[in-house]
Amino acid sequence: MAERRYGFAIVGGGVIAPIHARAIQALPNAELRAIVDVVPEVAEHRAAEFGVEAYTELEPVLARPDIDVVCIATPSGLHATLGMQAARAGKHVIVEKPIDVTLEAADQLIATCRQTGVKLTVISQRRWDPGVQELKRALEAGALGDVFLADVVMKWYRSAAYYESAAWRGTWELDGGGALMNQGVHFVDLLLWLVGPVERVYATCATVAHTIPVEDLAVAHLRFRNGAVGVIEATTAAYPGFDERLEVTGTRGTVRVEKGALTLWGVPDSPRQVAEQARPSAAADPGSLSSEGHRQQIADFLEAIEQDREPAVTPEQARAALELILAVYASARHGEPVTLPLPVGAR
Known part of the structure; x- marks a missing residue:
């Protein structure tokens, strides 16, 4: 019996779309068949680049029986709305990070996908980095003993031109925040996946080098539920x-x-050689990202569909990363510690 081949559509033709396209095209049981962007020139350009059909509206794509999975690669504040539209049409949904920019939207998307019986995952491709995988195995084996400290330092750069390249970038409404929400979300997810839930956060955010309403600097002290402490610099x-x-x-x-x-x-107590090959960094250029992590996550997602199991990155885990980022913002805004879980609607 031949292996089923899944048809994909990508919604959003921005900088991350080629990463999704290359990842899909590298899988033997996946085929990219459509690209959707509200700007006709962008849709046509990406369609020619990927060798697929171009659309400026989502509805006709959702009506196609040969589209099984929809990748949402639009501004973050549109993720839930478009994801729910795809789910109601019976399509499985892959959402770029973050899941959305509010807990209310995230909850609505999760509930809709559960109710319609489609699978949902949110891109967190750094989990498949070789070094992260090795660290995860070491933690699960107890090789590090009791974890008491975990740190992330992300000193990246985005130019003024980056924020000016699209009206939604660096806005609360559609980007949901700045350095922590758009870029740092990857490492927030890793901290939660590796060390566990956070119960308390105390943070400072600032805008130091850009003319944007959101932060380009966030520093947060974390208290994990297991007693460990941590710091995020983004x-x-x-x-x-x-x-x-x-x-x-x-x-x-x-x-x-x-x-x-x-x-x-x-x-x-557990010596080993450190000789891993590093992946390309997005420290200065988001377009330099490798598609390998996306490929592995999408492969897991298709396997989850086949086996009717949860994907490796569950929507609830993606919601937890969003919740922690919103707690950082709330702490910085009010100048005091914030305890999790957050009440839905908290600011």
Whole structure:
């Protein structure tokens, strides 16, 4: 019996669309068949680039029986609305990070996908970085002992031209925030996945190098539910852009991951060589991202459909990352610690 081939459509022809397209085209059981963008020139350009059909409206794509999965790669504040539209048409949904920009929207999207019986995942492709995978295995095996400290440092750079390239960038309404929501969300997800839920956050946010209403610098102190503490530093103002670092310390040692590769394995009881190959960094250029992580996550998603199981990145996990970012913003806004979970609608 031949393997089923899943038809894909990408909604949104911006900078991330080629990453999705290359990932889909690299899978033997997936085929990109349509691109949707409200700007006709963008839709036509991307359709020619990918060798697929162009659309400026989503409805005719959702009516196609040969479209099984819809990738939402639009401004973040439109993710839930478009995702729900796809789900109600019976299409499985892959949403670029973040899941949306409010908990209300995230909850509506999750509920709609559950009610219609379609699968939903949110892109968090850094989980498939080799160094992150090795760290996850070490934590699950107890190699680091009891974790008490976890840090993320993301000193990236985005130019003024980046924020000016699209009207939605750097806005509360459609971007949902700045450096932490758009770029740092990847590493927020990794901290939650590796160390566990956060119960308290105390944060400072600022706009130091750009003329935008949202932050280009966020620093947060975290208290995890398991008693560990942590720090997030995320900025898009660190010219010319530097590689991100994730570090986890336990009672038996420390492991550091940079650019997705292990760069420190300080675990004396479980020695190993550090010789990983780093992936391309997006520290200064979002277009330089490799599509490999997306490919692996989409492959897992199609397997989840086949096996009728939860995808590796569940929608609830994506909601948790959004909730933590919103807690950071609330703490910075009010100048005081914030306890999680947040009430829906909290600001």
